[in-house]
Amino acid sequence: MNIQLKKGLVEMCVLAIISKEPSYGYKIVSDMKEIMILSESTLYPILRRLESAKQLTTFTRDYNGRLRKYYQITSEGLRRLSAFKDEWEEMKSVYDFINERSVIRK
Amino acid sequence: MKKKGFIDSLSERISYLNADEKNEILSYYSELIDDRMDMGENEEDIVSSLGSLDVIAENISGSYYHRPQSYGESTAAKPIAPTSASTGATTNSEAPVKADKSDTFKTIFSIVEIIVLIALAAVCIGVVITTVIALIVGVFVMIGSFVFMTHDFFAGLIQLGVAIIIIAVNSIISKLANMLSRFSIRRLKILISKTPA
Numbered sequence: 001m002n003i004q005l006k007k008g009l010v011e012m013c014v015l016a017i018i019s020k021e022p023s024y025g026y027k028i029v030s031d032m033k034e035i036m037i038l039s040e041s042t043l044y045p046i047l048r049r050l051e052s053a054k055q056l057t058t059f060t061r062d063y064n065g066r067l068r069k070y071y072q073i074t075s076e077g078l079r080r081l082s083a084f085k086d087e088w089e090e091m092k093s094v095y096d097f098i099n100e101r102s103v104i105r106k
Numbered sequence: 107m108k109k110k111g112f113i114d115s116l117s118e119r120i121s122y123l124n125a126d127e128k129n130e131i132l133s134y135y136s137e138l139i140d141d142r143m144d145m146g147e148n149e150e151d152i153v154s155s156l157g158s159l160d161v162i163a164e165n166i167s168g169s170y171y172h173r174p175q176s177y178g179e180s181t182a183a184k185p186i187a188p189t190s191a192s193t194g195a196t197t198n199s200e201a202p203v204k205a206d207k208s209d210t211f212k213t214i215f216s217i218v219e220i221i222v223l224i225a226l227a228a229v230c231i232g233v234v235i236t237t238v239i240a241l242i243v244g245v246f247v248m249i250g251s252f253v254f255m256t257h258d259f260f261a262g263l264i265q266l267g268v269a270i271i272i273i274a275v276n277s278i279i280s281k282l283a284n285m286l287s288r289f290s291i292r293r294l295k296i297l298i299s300k301t302p303a
Binding site for chain 2: 024025026027029039040041042044045064066067068069
């Protein structure tokens, strides 16, 4: 897959994961496994980017006597998610058109 | 490698970052390892599954600087731009151009910043050297004042006062210059490590 496209998609997946409820590093990586393998070291810069774009905020909670950092979506993040969905709705209809009209000989 | 070894080596790799940024990264990995250990995974298996420290450090340095080719939002728009242009929508096609301009601006800005920081660091180091010399002079004046006091007590006292002022003022200035030079050097290190090759 195109690397820029994939990057954008991973960001959207992370936003989608935390849109339901705040989540933490390990849980996000585990949830991602459903759709793709995302390494912890790749997730870190994504979280940072989303945070600096104010699409998510963080808070820490005590868990088992240690701190756990939670990532929470912001209204800006929700806006981006819904803009993405609208855009892809359009893309999907173009894809359907391409799919129907194209003749690929095997 | 165990968790502690991993955290220590990672800490060394990212020593160019400031304390806050460093702690943020270290606690991120520490939390991940703890969570996976709680799920019953083996400590050493977890650390080896995190991949090589080179890749981890590379990902981190990338996240502290938006390289023009990996600039999150603006380049994300690029793959879409040709589509919108070909379908006749001209409004979207402006976005990548703007992004390129801001990237150029960023690069120019960081070059200016590097030059200013180098100048600042050089001036500060000069000031530190000068003030240290002045401090040594101040100490000699102080010693001299005690000798002088045996001849003329009040003149000696005045000299002692002057010596104390010289020492105090120079201590403060050298401390400040030292802090400033450290700050600019640390900032320079970060900037240089982020500058796209």
